[in-house]
Amino acid sequence: MFTGEMGEVFLRSLFAFLLGGGLCVITQILIDKTNLSSAKILVGFVVFGVLLGALNVYEWLLDNFGCGITLPLCGFGGAVAVGVREAVSEFGALGIIKGAFVASAAGCTAALLMGFLMSLFFKAKPKRL
Amino acid sequence: MIEKNEDYRKLIKKHLPRSTTIKNSIFAFLSGGALCFMGEWLAYLYTRLGAEVKDSYLYVTLTFIVVASLLTAFGVYDKIARYCGAGTLLPVCGFSNSVTSSALDGRFEGYVSGVGTKIFSLAGPVILYSTLFGTIYGVIYYFVTR
Amino acid sequence: MRKLIKFQNKNISFVSHGAVGGFEEAAGPLGENFDLVDKTDLFGMKSYEMAEGEMGRLCVNIAMTKAGFKPTDIDCIFAGDLQNQCFASSSGLYSFGIPYIGLYSACSTMTEALLLGASLIDGGHIKCACALSTSHNSAAERQFRTPLEYGGQRQPYAQWTATAAGAFILDGEGQGRVRIKDGMIGKIVDGLTTDAANMGAAMARSAMDTIYTYFSLSDISPTQVDLIVTGDLGYVGSEMLRDMLGEQFPALVGRHIDCGTLLYDRSKKDVHAGASGCGCSASVLSLKFIPQLERGELKNILFMSTGALMNPTGVLQKNNILGITPLVRLSSE
Numbered sequence: 001m002f003t004g005e006m007g008e009v010f011l012r013s014l015f016a017f018l019l020g021g022g023l024c025v026i027t028q029i030l031i032d033k034t035n036l037s038s039a040k041i042l043v044g045f046v047v048f049g050v051l052l053g054a055l056n057v058y059e060w061l062l063d064n065f066g067c068g069i070t071l072p073l074c075g076f077g078g079a080v081a082v083g084v085r086e087a088v089s090e091f092g093a094l095g096i097i098k099g100a101f102v103a104s105a106a107g108c109t110a111a112l113l114m115g116f117l118m119s120l121f122f123k124a125k126p127k128r129l
Numbered sequence: 130m131i132e133k134n135e136d137y138r139k140l141i142k143k144h145l146p147r148s149t150t151i152k153n154s155i156f157a158f159l160s161g162g163a164l165c166f167m168g169e170w171l172a173y174l175y176t177r178l179g180a181e182v183k184d185s186y187l188y189v190t191l192t193f194i195v196v197a198s199l200l201t202a203f204g205v206y207d208k209i210a211r212y213c214g215a216g217t218l219l220p221v222c223g224f225s226n227s228v229t230s231s232a233l234d235g236r237f238e239g240y241v242s243g244v245g246t247k248i249f250s251l252a253g254p255v256i257l258y259s260t261l262f263g264t265i266y267g268v269i270y271y272f273v274t275r
Numbered sequence: 276m277r278k279l280i281k282f283q284n285k286n287i288s289f290v291s292h293g294a295v296g297g298f299e300e301a302a303g304p305l306g307e308n309f310d311l312v313d314k315t316d317l318f319g320m321k322s323y324e325m326a327e328g329e330m331g332r333l334c335v336n337i338a339m340t341k342a343g344f345k346p347t348d349i350d351c352i353f354a355g356d357l358q359n360q361c362f363a364s365s366s367g368l369y370s371f372g373i374p375y376i377g378l379y380s381a382c383s384t385m386t387e388a389l390l391l392g393a394s395l396i397d398g399g400h401i402k403c404a405c406a407l408s409t410s411h412n413s414a415a416e417r418q419f420r421t422p423l424e425y426g427g428q429r430q431p432y433a434q435w436t437a438t439a440a441g442a443f444i445l446d447g448e449g450q451g452r453v454r455i456k457d458g459m460i461g462k463i464v465d466g467l468t469t470d471a472a473n474m475g476a477a478m479a480r481s482a483m484d485t486i487y488t489y490f491s492l493s494d495i496s497p498t499q500v501d502l503i504v505t506g507d508l509g510y511v512g513s514e515m516l517r518d519m520l521g522e523q524f525p526a527l528v529g530r531h532i533d534c535g536t537l538l539y540d541r542s543k544k545d546v547h548a549g550a551s552g553c554g555c556s557a558s559v560l561s562l563k564f565i566p567q568l569e570r571g572e573l574k575n576i577l578f579m580s581t582g583a584l585m586n587p588t589g590v591l592q593k594n595n596i597l598g599i600t601p602l603v604r605l606s607s608e
Contacts, residue, residue, distance in 0.1 A: 009169065009170065009173045012169055013165075013166045013169035013170055014166070016162075016165040016166055016168065016169040017162035017163065017165055017166040018162065019165070020161045020162050020164065020165025020166075020220070021157075021158040021159065021161045021162025021163075021165070021216075022158070022162075023161065023219060024157040024158060024160070024161025024162070024214075024215045024216045024218075024219050024220075025154045025157050025158045025161075025215070027157065027215035027218060027219045028150070028153050028154045028157035028214050028215035028216075029150060029154060031214070031215060031218075032147070032148040032150040032153060032154075033147075033150060038218060039251070039254050040254075042218070042219070042223070042254070042255055043254045043255060043258045045219065046255050046258060046259045046262075047258055047259070047262050049259075050259060050262040050263055050266060051262075053266070054266045054269075054270070062186070066165075066168070066169045066172060066186065067164075067165040067166075067168030067169045067171075067172060067186065067189060068165045068169075070168075070186045070189070070190060071164060071165050071168050071189070071190065071193065071220040071221055072161070072165075072219045072220050072221075073219055073220070073221065073223070073224065073255065075190070075221070076221065076224070076255065076259055077259050077262070077263075080259045080260070080262075080263035081263055081266055083263070084263045084264070084266055084267040084270065085266075085267075085270055087267070088267055088270050088271050088274070089274075092271070093271060095267065095271070096264060096267035096268055096271055097264070097267075099263065099264075099267055100259070100260040100263035100264050100267070101260060103263070104256065104259060104260070106187055106190075106191065107190055107191070107194060107221065107224070108256065110191050110194045110195065110225075111194050111198070111224060111225050111228040111229075111252070112228065112248065114194060114195055114198035114199075114225065114228070114229060115198060115225075115228040115229040115231070115232035115233075115244075115248055116232055116244065116248070117198075118198055118199070118201065118202035118229050118232060118233060119229075119232040119233050119235065119236045119240070119244050121202070122202035122203070122233060123233065123236065124230070124233040124234050124236070124237075125204045127207070
């Protein structure tokens with residue numbers, strides 16, 4: 001069942017399910033059981049992602065768990081770390097300043113553009129019970 | 130007559146209903162996991178459509194950002210997120226929802242003073258601290274590899 | 276020192292009243308009784324903030340129409356809401372040209388308005404007063420919590436700001452059956468919680484303090500009171516209050532009811548700890564308790580809207596949330 005290209009993808013998608021799900025459970029427990037605001041928890045995960053990238057674990061996780069690490073916000077942090085590393089390798093000291101935003105550029109730009117576009121055509125509706 | 134501080138604090142604790150954490154965690158696990166599972170297959174689909182493997186994950190992230198933004202604008206995202214909890218909060222769809230919902234909200238005060246000033250009000254911390262720690266890492270990496 | 280304020284010079288009574296609500300309120304157990312509802316929550320305006328002002332204006336109009344009054348018949352209007360600088364009240368009411376006193380007491384504004392209106396009438400300074408308070412879920416969420424389309428989860432002890440308004444016209448002629456006999460001004464009490472979602476806990480302590488002080492100053496005994504009606508302690512705050520009542524006034528434990536538990540149906544909707552907002556106690560007073568008093572089903576009630584004094588900045592700076600509970604005694608005897 002796990003042989004061949006499809007098998008490899010299937011295996012990785014199962015691992016993605018487990019890791020992604022697991023990270024979400026940790027988040028949920030932190031939200032329910034502690035007084036930490038969700039903003040602080042998410043910042044924690046992003047910084048954790050930067051740490052994973054810094055320790056060279058992020059790319060290994062990417063190869064084996066795929067979306068399980070890229071979709072949760074740790075992926076954002078990991079991508080930033082990888083981006084900074086590449087920028088420093090390429091530009092030297094200047095890469096320190098250039099790198100972080102470059103890595104998060106695609107995600108931030110997409111979110112900004114979509115947010116603005118939606119605000120042009122849609123209105124916020126009231127919350128409901 | 131006011132209840133003594135200690136007594137009142139105990140009273141608060143006594144009557145504070147705690148979330149149904151187990152149920153919430155199960156939903157978070159299943160929904161977060163399912164999103165990552167689907168994302169992985171989407172990445173595979175993108176590679177079959179000609180994308181490089183490295184880029185395919187970026188395309189998946191962008192897809193999630195776009196879809197979450199649309200669902201937010203349609204007024205559906207919050208209905209889903211209420212049940213999924215952390216399952217939609219942690220993945221990048223949560224980030225996209227926070228940006229789009231802030232933008233939609235800001236519209237009442239105009240595109241510059243409303244949308245423009247509010248659009249990153251919820252997502253700001255994530256961007257600031259990822260940039261900050263990324264830069265700190267950059268400094269360390271630079272000096273370590275010199 | 277806290278005083279019992281008795282209204283003895285005039286016969287302060289309710290001439291008329293009205294209640295206006297939004298989508299969730301129309302769907303609740305009291306939905307049919309509202310004088311006016313708008314299920315879009317916009318009331319014909321472009322923003323939810325302006326909609327709240329419009330709700331107040333419509334509500335006062337309804338009360339005036341029922342009384343057969345024109346704006347010039349009302350000597351003063353006492354109004355408040357949750358928006359920054361009470362903007363809903365001023366923006367909604369300026370077109371009437373009625374002399375205006377703006378009040379801020381969070382969700383306890385209604386009782387405060389009734390108390391002050393009755394006081395000015397009893398002192399012979401004015402003949403007729405109107406008391407109004409409003410709240411709007413969308414305006415409150417935008418100001419205090421998160422954007423409207425944001426996908427977050429609420430804590431089980433969180434309350435839902437009501438999109439509702441209640442307006443009451445009072446005078447000193449005593450023609451209405453329901454009288455305001457006496458009252459007491461609220462005192463700020465530390466709620467000992469920094470959790471902005473747990474407002475019931477922030478307010479219950481001040482409610483208990485007001486009840487205790489009232490009975491120590493008043494000739495009325497607990498058994499002469501049919502009901503103690505609090506504003507929006509919600510399910511959690513109510514349990515806390517009943518716990519405290521059980522120690523000091525066991526007779527009252529079964530006589531307490533909270534407006535926040537009456538506006539929505541917990542079995543049908545994800546209500547969590549109940550309704551809140553200035554409009555909650557104001558509308559429920561008009562929808563339920565004044566009619567019950569008018570029919571003689573209730574003889575004496577203590578109407579105590581509860582307020583949580585806080586602002587978003589204060590909460591972020593980790594200040595304790597303060598509570599306040601003013602009181603008026605309403606009687607049909």
